[in-house]
Amino acid sequence: MASRAAGTYPPVPEPLAHPVVDTHTHLDICTGVRLPLGAGEPEPEVTPNEDEEFPSLDFFHDTAAEAGVRRIIQIGCDLPAARWTTELVASEYAAGRTWMLGGAALHPNEAPRLAERGLLDDALNEIEALVTSHDRMRVVGETGLDYFRTGEEGVAEQQRSFRAHIEIAKRTGRALQIHDREAHADVLRILKEEGAPEVTIFHCFSGDEEMARECATEGYYMSFAGNLTFKNADELRRAAAAAPLELLLTETDAPFLTPHRGKPGGPYLTAITARKLAEVRGMSEADLCSAVWANAQRAIGSWD
Numbered sequence: 001m002a003s004r005a006a007g008t009y010p011p012v013p014e015p016l017a018h019p020v021v022d023t024h025t026h027l028d029i030c031t032g033v034r035l036p037l038g039a040g041e042p043e044p045e046v047t048p049n050e051d052e053e054f055p056s057l058d059f060f061h062d063t064a065a066e067a068g069v070r071r072i073i074q075i076g077c078d079l080p081a082a083r084w085t086t087e088l089v090a091s092e093y094a095a096g097r098t099w100m101l102g103g104a105a106l107h108p109n110e111a112p113r114l115a116e117r118g119l120l121d122d123a124l125n126e127i128e129a130l131v132t133s134h135d136r137m138r139v140v141g142e143t144g145l146d147y148f149r150t151g152e153e154g155v156a157e158q159q160r161s162f163r164a165h166i167e168i169a170k171r172t173g174r175a176l177q178i179h180d181r182e183a184h185a186d187v188l189r190i191l192k193e194e195g196a197p198e199v200t201i202f203h204c205f206s207g208d209e210e211m212a213r214e215c216a217t218e219g220y221y222m223s224f225a226g227n228l229t230f231k232n233a234d235e236l237r238r239a240a241a242a243a244p245l246e247l248l249l250t251e252t253d254a255p256f257l258t259p260h261r262g263k264p265g266g267p268y269l270t271a272i273t274a275r276k277l278a279e280v281r282g283m284s285e286a287d288l289c290s291a292v293w294a295n296a297q298r299a300i301g302s303w304d
């Protein structure tokens with residue numbers, strides 16, 4: 001990954017005409033409290049941010065506020081990150097600023113690694129305990145299927161973990177955030193078989209127009225990230241144009257998927273995606289932003 005020294009971050013865009021929400025971000029990775037998924041040991045330890053290379057939480061809060069990204073959902077997608085997320089959203093730091101809600105799950109690439117060591121069931125129990133431990137934990141996610149990073153050997157455990165997360169979301173009344181990478185058909189099928197939770201969100205939506213229509217029929221939210229701005233993303237932009245306005249959301253998946261390829265990202269870059277979404281939909285920035293803002297509150301509840 002590119003250097004994450006504060007000076008290497010893209011500039012903060014002009015403030016949006018209306019605030020928006022970053023519905024999916026990984027501040028644990030942005031601030032360097034843990035290693036990115038798949039790096040190093042199977043279960044990276046949480047270590048304090050002693051490396052000056054990583055910006056602080058304040059940097060991400062302040063840049064987001066400056067750009068008009070007034071609300072975020074912090075997602076912890078392995079056990080250490082899920083514990084960190086729960087502590088953070090319950091802390092005075094987060095509560096005092098009313099900018100952050102949280103979510104936790106076992107990432108589809110993490111599930112087979114845990115299963116291999118016989119740890120998946122205990123880990124699923126802990127995820128359920130974490131998301132119900134505080135009312136600011138509103139999301140079970142990201143879960144789903146990733147056939148890009150996990151091979152054949154991991155598919156069965158990935159699917160088992162996805163089904164278990166769907167049940168957790170329904171039992172706990174939380175929104176479900178789905179990670180779907182090259183697995184559209186199986187994700188849609190399993191959601192149908194299990195019965196989708198009331199609020200189901202495709203994070204970093206990557207389907208085409210037809211899939212957007214299918215999601216619309218089921219009432220699934222579609223959350224768009226920085227890849228919407230990529231040169232070769234015409235198909236994704238057609239999907240964004242075809243989705244019903246009331247099911248659209250915005251996010252960054254920071255530090256990944258930044259609109260500035262090769263540079264690190266933070267929640268503030270949601271502003272760039274929101275502007276692109278307005279352009280794709282032929283709407284004014286203010287109208288688009290106020291619609292996706294309202295969608296986020298309807299799906300997740302209040303941040304205050």
Ligand SMILES: [Zn+2]
Nearest residue numbers: 142179203204
């Ligand atoms: Zn994801």
Ligand SMILES: [Zn+2]
Nearest residue numbers: 024075142253
């Ligand atoms: Zn993510």
